[in-house]
Amino acid sequence: MKISEKIRLYQISLIASMLFAFIGFAYNAWRLEVSEQNNNIRTACFEMLKxxxxxxxxxxxxxxDQNKTEGSPRKGWISVGLINDFSYLTNGNLQQSARTLKTTWNDNWQNIYASTQAVDLVVKDIDSVRSEIxxxxxDLE
Structure with a gap:
């Protein structure tokens, strides 16, 4: 084998090695990014479930129970706000469900002590957010 053929073979193997190394690095970087995103989504979802x-x-x-201390709507506003905030780390469907829950809470929080209908509306939206979660x-990768 001539020296020029050896150099050409060396160049081809070098190019192939660099190509495989680049592909491996790119895949690893992509996989780490997806894993981090999935971890953030999972954490947000678990906090939302709580x-x-x-x-x-x-x-x-x-x-x-008609307990106005433990059943204070102010505590409810905090939970609804956190659910809505955490939803921004998720997808569009879950964000929409969280916004709907916030709207339903806004429209019905005054009536949760006396109205079964108000309770049912809010609980229905809570169940909807749970389903989206x-x-x-x-669906996470």
């Missing part, structure tokens, strides 16, 4: 449970408990305490978590 806040949804607290909000639902608050509603039941306010309505059925489950769909999102199942």
């Amino acid at each position: 806040e949804l449970a607290q909000l639902e408990q608050l509603i039941y305490v306010a309505h059925y 489950k769909l999102l978590l199942n």
